[in-house]
Amino acid sequence: MKRDSQVFEIIEKERQRQMSGIELIASENFVSDEVMEAMGSVMTNKYAEGYPGKRYYGGCQFVDETEQLAIDRLKELFGAVWVNVQPHSGAQANMAVFLTLLKPGDKFMGLDLSHGGHLSHGSKVNSSGMLYSPIAYEVDEETGMVDYDKMEEIALIEKPKLLLAGASAYSRDWDYKRMRAIADKIGAFLMADIAHPAGLIAVGLLNDPLKYCHVVTSTTHKTLRGPRGGIIMMGEDFENPFGKTTMKGVVRKMSSLFDSGVFPGIQGGPLEHIIAAKAVAFGEALQKEYKDYMKQVKKNANIMANAFIDKGYHVISDGTDNHLMLIDLRTKFPEITGRKVENRLVLADITVNKNMVPFDNRSPFQASGLRIGTPAITTRGMKEDHMPVIVDFIDQIISDIDNDELIIKVKEQVNAMMSEFPMFAG
Ligand SMILES: *Cc1c(COP(=O)(O)O)cnc(C)c1O
Numbered sequence: 001m002k003r004d005s006q007v008f009e010i011i012e013k014e015r016q017r018q019m020s021g022i023e024l025i026a027s028e029n030f031v032s033d034e035v036m037e038a039m040g041s042v043m044t045n046k047y048a049e050g051y052p053g054k055r056y057y058g059g060c061q062f063v064d065e066t067e068q069l070a071i072d073r074l075k076e077l078f079g080a081v082w083v084n085v086q087p088h089s090g091a092q093a094n095m096a097v098f099l100t101l102l103k104p105g106d107k108f109m110g111l112d113l114s115h116g117g118h119l120s121h122g123s124k125v126n127s128s129g130m131l132y133s134p135i136a137y138e139v140d141e142e143t144g145m146v147d148y149d150k151m152e153e154i155a156l157i158e159k160p161k162l163l164l165a166g167a168s169a170y171s172r173d174w175d176y177k178r179m180r181a182i183a184d185k186i187g188a189f190l191m192a193d194i195a196h197p198a199g200l201i202a203v204g205l206l207n208d209p210l211k212y213c214h215v216v217t218s219t220t221h222k223t224l225r226g227p228r229g230g231i232i233m234m235g236e237d238f239e240n241p242f243g244k245t246t247m248k249g250v251v252r253k254m255s256s257l258f259d260s261g262v263f264p265g266i267q268g269g270p271l272e273h274i275i276a277a278k279a280v281a282f283g284e285a286l287q288k289e290y291k292d293y294m295k296q297v298k299k300n301a302n303i304m305a306n307a308f309i310d311k312g313y314h315v316i317s318d319g320t321d322n323h324l325m326l327i328d329l330r331t332k333f334p335e336i337t338g339r340k341v342e343n344r345l346v347l348a349d350i351t352v353n354k355n356m357v358p359f360d361n362r363s364p365f366q367a368s369g370l371r372i373g374t375p376a377i378t379t380r381g382m383k384e385d386h387m388p389v390i391v392d393f394i395d396q397i398i399s400d401i402d403n404d405e406l407i408i409k410v411k412e413q414v415n416a417m418m419s420e421f422p423m424f425a426g
Contacts, residue, residue: 026373226281
């Protein structure tokens, strides 16, 4: 019996919820017991402002070791030349990069939020939109793919100081090479935010942004399957934005600027328990099993997207290259909002999130789309055969959206199915 039964009883309910449901939120995953153990460890007690070997506090010899391990493993995972593992979240990794490369009022250009971009890419309620001047590029209405020609046209007129690749609800790969050519034409920095597809990129299943971008940010808790957190990385290929003559000089200068952007720029003490857990997760991602897992995630997403298309749903861009898909409900069910579907599916223990679709005529609170991803269910062990079954559950509920008895029936089947995929030791 825990002393704070109030909190721990709630945690137990959340654990049951996670075990018994089908988790399809594209940004979620289930970490290993070892990642959780590191997160709940004594490392949380340590103040360590600064970086390994250069701290503002005594007693940092062991957190130095775990942070250095996290750094070394992450470099190996992405073939990066330099990394920072301290950002508390993906949004903070972006904030630190913007703080480093932009001055207040400077223009930067990212994917429109209603076309799949992220809050931290220039939303007017986020610091990125308050402090800087965001300009948006879009996806093509016909194809659902990023319109690079239009991006170039806008970039040449607006001349943003930074061009940003990456999204939260975009199911296709990115042409970083093309974006680098655009950035070079206007002397802009190229940045990629790979918060979502990072795991697929790490194992070589998607294009490598580190080859073309000056800087790359990510979260560690989505496809990477680590603790909640952020990272910043630099690859080998960058021009020389600071007028230094050697590559080494450029790396040193830029990396020390990014380090200062994180601390003291936007953060104080790093979360050393989370950094230890990042080290564990990066170690896991370097194993062959993780590559097999990522392949299965992609395979499952592809099969699931096709199963939705077979049932008459409009999947934006007609499919997926990665771990997620965006479904525009308006084709099959013009009257039903994403919000309604999200709420009804939750009652059957199926978790998805409503999402704006490109050129949506509804507000973000109603939304006409659903974003669905396969990282979490693939961690549970689900394979190709299970995908059509899940799509069928979802389609049954949407097709008879107000039927409460149906929901109870589906929920029973969902719970029975998920009991075949145990998780969490102890
Ligand atoms: C999830 C996400 C983030 C933010 O991550 P948080 O850890 O929630 O701050 C940033 N960028 C993109 C593209 C994302 O999808």
